Amino acid sequence: MSTRSLPNIIITGTPGCGKTSHAALLAQQLSQLKHISISEYAKENNCIDGHDQVRDSDIVDEDKLLDALEPELEKGGVIVDWHVCEVFPERLIDLVIVLRCDNSILFSRLSKRGYKENKIQENLDVEIMDILIQEARDSYKSEVVIELRSDDVDQIEENVARISQWVEMWQKDHPEGVSNEFQPGSDDEDSDDE
Numbered sequence: 001m002s003t004r005s006l007p008n009i010i011i012t013g014t015p016g017c018g019k020t021s022h023a024a025l026l027a028q029q030l031s032q033l034k035h036i037s038i039s040e041y042a043k044e045n046n047c048i049d050g051h052d053q054v055r056d057s058d059i060v061d062e063d064k065l066l067d068a069l070e071p072e073l074e075k076g077g078v079i080v081d082w083h084v085c086e087v088f089p090e091r092l093i094d095l096v097i098v099l100r101c102d103n104s105i106l107f108s109r110l111s112k113r114g115y116k117e118n119k120i121q122e123n124l125d126v127e128i129m130d131i132l133i134q135e136a137r138d139s140y141k142s143e144v145v146i147e148l149r150s151d152d153v154d155q156i157e158e159n160v161a162r163i164s165q166w167v168e169m170w171q172k173d174h175p176e177g178v179s180n181e182f183q184p185g186s187d188d189e190d191s192d193d194e
């Protein structure tokens with residue numbers, strides 16, 4: 001039976017809310033963790049299935065992505081950085097951080113990036129309508145889903161310190177590691193990742 005001795009953490013949220021900033025700082029502070037930015041990983045592992053012209057973003061083939069990523073997740077210690085969280089098997093995920101950002105702050109971050117008006121508005125709608133937190137709660141047990149604010153730089157440091165403490169506790173609580181197999185009672189029963 002394979003086990004992981006480090007937890008896998010998803011950092012998700014609307015584009016621009018600070019996923020990469022958080023994931024990079026966390027990986028810098030806890031060097032045993034590996035930051036995987038899914039947008040880059042999907043390109044490097046040939047998991048791109050076209051380009052969405054309207055949204056001006058790559059379309060990721062999620063089956064190919066999971067085929068490539070699952071062995072990494074089984075090793076443990078992965079920080080998954082992506083705006084989608086529901087595709088990752090529940091049995092391999094220990095914590096889901098959903099970053100939240102004030103809409104006027106998000107507007108200014110996305111404008112600075114030069115995003116087109118429709119792309120900015122679509123992302124602001126996602127944030128204001130709680131789409132990603134709902135997606136996380138629908139896909140994982142409520143106790144592993146944590147919502148954190150990411151409006152200012154101090155919050156990045158506070159959030160990363162909090163996640164680091166959580167990783168330490170997780171390691172203490174699981175001295176033998178955690179099984180990568182399906183656990184009875186997990187919602188993975190319904191997923192088609194077998």
Ligand SMILES: Nc1ncnc2c1ncn2[C@@H]1O[C@H](COP(=O)(O)OP(=O)(O)OP(=O)(O)O)[C@@H](O)[C@H]1O
Binds near residue numbers: 150151155
């Ligand atoms: N909490 C924060 N306080 C101040 N600035 C922030 C914060 N979070 C992110 N930023 C800034 O906002 C911009 C976007 O951040 P980042 O790339 O980390 O977001 P992201 O969620 O990973 O975006 P994407 O999904 O598009 O990759 C960067 O310029 C970053 O410095």
